Amino acid sequence: MYFEVSERQVLDASDFAFLLENSTSAFDYGENESNFDSPPCAQDFSLNFDKAFQPALYSLLFLLGLLGNGAVAAVLLSQRAALSSTDTFLLHLAVADALLVLTLPLWAVDAAVQWVFGSGLCKVAGALFNINFYAGAFLLACISFDRYLSIVHATQIYRRDPRVRVTLTCIVVWGLCLLFALPDFIFLSASRDQRLNATHCQYNFPQVGRTALRILQLIAGFLLPLLVMAYCYAHILAVLLVSGGQRRLRAIRLVVVVVMAFAVCWTPYHLVVLVDILVELGVLARNCGLESRIDVAKSVTSGMGYIHCCLNPLLYAFVGVKFREQMWRLLMRLGCSDQRGPQRQPSSSRRESSWSETTEASYLGL
Template sequence: MYLEISERQVYYVSEFASDYAENSTYVYGENESGSDSLPCTQDFSLNFDRTFLPALYSLLFLLGLLGNGAVAAVLLSQRTALSSTDTFLLHLAVADVLLVLTLPLWAVDAAVQWVFGSGLCKVAGALFNINFYAGAFLLACISFDRYLSIVHATQIYRRDPWIRVALTCTVVWGLCLLFALPDFIFLTASYDQRLNATHCQYNFPQVGHTALRVLQLVAGFLLPLLVMAYCYAHILAVLLVSRGQRRLRAIRLVVVVVAAFSVCWTPYHLVVLVDILMDLGVLARNCDRESHVDVAKSVTSGMGYMHCCLNPLLYAFVGMKFREQMWMLLMRVYRSDQRGSQRQPSSSRRESSWSETTEASYLGL
């Protein structure tokens, strides 16, 4: 999924602004002021971003770092007994932590300008997209793993689990790195004459910008969402046949998982789709519409980033075992001399850390 760092930080003004500043031959369509060549001013959307984004990113940075850091700490404390779901959740927590670590850089970029140089621009942009892709792909992996376990009674990670899980995670991170190659190649810290400031933005033609957004919209959002919806729909069909309060709790959690991903990211991608349609000429572009789209992208991207903060709640804090293990970890930190006496029995350690029921464990919850 192509976040474009909220569309303000990476391509900070309207999509054609850098081309215009470099005397590009790109011709802008007729705008409301009657000009058929000059790009629209972005004063309203830029002022909105300077106020809104730094505050939002600072809040998400703190919440995401604390929540996902707690998840990673608990899982790492039991790394010798992690299930396949736990391993995926550990990688998901790491991905979310690395993603939110880039937010302070983009907050500075939004508030002032990019002051960190081209090298860090490439690394931060690539790191952001790598870890966002990883989050979406790992959620899809968890869904597929639970689908096989519940619907088909097949556990592909039962035999040689460490090797197979490690191979799956390696493939996921490899794909994420591949999709982030344009960030390493084309992101640069460049001076924008219209804004009289330096910003981290892409340095390639508009057609490449549009193509990259389409690719990441499909690969990073639509495909993982379809995988999750398909898998969890079949899981729900199986669980609804059974009775019992525990299974009903697992069903509710399944609905929350899919709903959280959809609610957080669907609005942003709908706005991006509108912007893509304007790039392709399907929708008419004018200054008023462009300004509203830019503001909408900033607001909806903030909703998307909130998903990094929700993951620990959805996949960890709803489970009784996680709360118990979190408390035990805190006790070990403050009472290091009692570490040996506070280990869990081996029969308990074989269970998933994230649920008080077998059904919820199957669901990665």
């Protein structure tokens, strides 16, 4: 995407040729324009790669992500009278992922041709993308912390007045995401890139601001949520390993998948961004070959990150026995299935998470 990659500050005519460097990632907040004493590197290879790679990938992820997260939301909403705190967070996570993938067709057109949707939609699409990027990471951290308290400390902070507490938590999460997206509303616009001879959705503010936003996204949108998840799940695993039991071992495998999915999908991209920031700040020497490889790497690794939006329905819902049963019942009510399907003994009055691997795992908050 270009709204975070091709953003350039317009200076004077003599500097203009050294600006408007093209890049390829949806989360990149600037190129190496700090090196004004060197001519810009040719971007033909990375541009051609983007035009072939990004539209195909974004179109596929749009379909898969919308269907998967839509199914999760439909199942959870059908049980909204009995949602647990984890289920409520999962519902918000599905909404965040669905809204994120809704922006992908716009960026596919931007990569294939140019931005043809105007500055207004540029601001909205850019802000919406980043709001839901942050929301996904924060909600995963909330789920991890909720289970950590339930399992390690046997404390369920949402047991009393759960709707109010969960609602307040979600309001805080979305409020923070909106705050982090304010630069998108203010500085994003559809502007003409003279060197590329095309219009793209891009930022128009100083390099220092772009670098600060990239560092903020790296820390707040990835490192801190990952550290929270790693800390919580490490303690959860320690408790489950001590308690033992085959059912608990299945819950352990599920926990490992949860952490690894987020790390595997997003770590490569943020490592590439870190290298790009070091080049931008002059810590690493500027090299056209390196910059070209970084551009391509950002396209590939950002695609891996977007795949996480499609994996969430599988990792946080479809692996759950209870969720599959609820999905089957919903299909039967809609007339999409016959009466043959998974059968289950009536559950207790205790609230269970819709993604539970087993009844015991549900009791453990998984």
